Amino acid sequence: MFNALIVEKDEEGKTSASVQSISLDRLPEGEVTVAVEYSTVNYKDGLCIGPGGGLVRNYPHIPGIDFAGTVEASDDDRYKPGDKVVLTGWRVGEAHWGGYSQKARVKADWLVPLPDGLDTRQAMAVGTAGFTAMLAVMALEDHGIKDGPVLVTGAAGGVGSVATAILANLGHEVAAVTGRPETADYLKSLGATQIVPREEINETTKRPLEAEMWGGCVDAVGGEMLARLLGQMKYGASVSAVGLAGGAALPATVIPFLLRGVNLLGIDSVMQPYDNRLRAWQRIAKDLPMDKLDAMVQPATLADLPKLGKDILKGQVKGRVVVDVN
Numbered sequence: 001m002f003n004a005l006i007v008e009k010d011e012e013g014k015t016s017a018s019v020q021s022i023s024l025d026r027l028p029e030g031e032v033t034v035a036v037e038y039s040t041v042n043y044k045d046g047l048c049i050g051p052g053g054g055l056v057r058n059y060p061h062i063p064g065i066d067f068a069g070t071v072e073a074s075d076d077d078r079y080k081p082g083d084k085v086v087l088t089g090w091r092v093g094e095a096h097w098g099g100y101s102q103k104a105r106v107k108a109d110w111l112v113p114l115p116d117g118l119d120t121r122q123a124m125a126v127g128t129a130g131f132t133a134m135l136a137v138m139a140l141e142d143h144g145i146k147d148g149p150v151l152v153t154g155a156a157g158g159v160g161s162v163a164t165a166i167l168a169n170l171g172h173e174v175a176a177v178t179g180r181p182e183t184a185d186y187l188k189s190l191g192a193t194q195i196v197p198r199e200e201i202n203e204t205t206k207r208p209l210e211a212e213m214w215g216g217c218v219d220a221v222g223g224e225m226l227a228r229l230l231g232q233m234k235y236g237a238s239v240s241a242v243g244l245a246g247g248a249a250l251p252a253t254v255i256p257f258l259l260r261g262v263n264l265l266g267i268d269s270v271m272q273p274y275d276n277r278l279r280a281w282q283r284i285a286k287d288l289p290m291d292k293l294d295a296m297v298q299p300a301t302l303a304d305l306p307k308l309g310k311d312i313l314k315g316q317v318k319g320r321v322v323v324d325v326n
């Protein structure tokens with residue numbers, strides 16, 4: 001028997017989440033059984049702990065879109081008991097039972113060996129949010145980061161915090177957009193040199209082009225903010241579109257693409273090919289300072305998750321939450 005956060009749905013379609021003890025034979029099929037050590041809380045987890053947001057297929061459900069732990073049993077040659085592994089994406093925690101559990105059973109293809117230099121707790125301090133932030137930075141690098149500050153939106157959130165710390169550590173000037181002025185000292189401690197109040201960049205402008213300001217951008221917000229900042233990018237600069245914390249609509253014009261050669265780069269962490277996953281985790285171990293990562297972390301347990309799920313949907317979680325499932 002082991003503990004997991006189980007989300008159930010009643011006859012009226014209302015969901016409720018609670019920590020329950022369940023048996024190993026209830027785990028779904030998969031080649032590798034992992035003793036989970038840590039998980040974390042991402043925006044998608046907030047949806048899956050609550051009403052599901054259309055992501056969860058079947059109930060009862062165990063959410064948790066990422067986890068790190070130790071292989072306990074494996075039918076696949078690539079993994080043996082004792083190996084340290086990390087998992088993000090592949091719709092684990094949505095369509096498949098996830099990491100809010102002391103045990104998880106998954107496909108071997110979904111796992112990545114823990115990179116040298118990271119332990120399981122640090123891997124989940126990074127989590128899907130930080131892994132995606134790294135993918136976003138790599139995409140900017142592949143297209144060339146221009147001179148001048150790199151903008152990070154939703155900066156005090158998970159993706160934004162890790163992107164800020166990585167970019168600053170790589171020597172870029174970072175301008176951090178936040179709606180929470182009280183996080184300014186925190187963002188500066190991660191390496192941001194400029195704090196941009198959310199309202200300054202959140203309103204739709206009637207002008208498709210404004211002064212060229214940013215040499216690149218990691219955008220966790222989408223919506224009107226993304227539409228606005230496209231017109232503020234420097235000539236040839238790129239925006240990695242990661243998230244939709246501010247909305248899925250994109251009320252923009254194509255003018256920044258046509259007249260300034262701005263690139264809008266889509267970032268998907270879920271179906272990312274294995275080789276690029278490895279590359280991203282290795283870059284995280286090398287380019288994300290661990291003292292900065294520690295400063296982002298708040299600890300939590302399985303019992304804290306129902307509240308944290310609500311908080312992250314309201315944009316009230318600062319940095320990264322690390323869930324010790326044991």
Ligand code: NDP
Nearest residue numbers: 132154155156157158159178179243244245246268269315
């Ligand atoms: P967080 O909630 O930790 O961060 C989001 C941040 O966005 C908030 O902290 C807040 O930052 C800002 N924000 C929230 N609401 C608004 C709003 N209405 N307008 C403007 N800014 C807002 O979430 P994560 O960092 O985990 O994820 C960020 C986004 O990235 C989510 O939409 C998530 O779904 C997406 N994502 C996408 C992935 C992919 O594969 N493409 C993978 C992981 C995440 P502040 O207070 O500083 O303003």
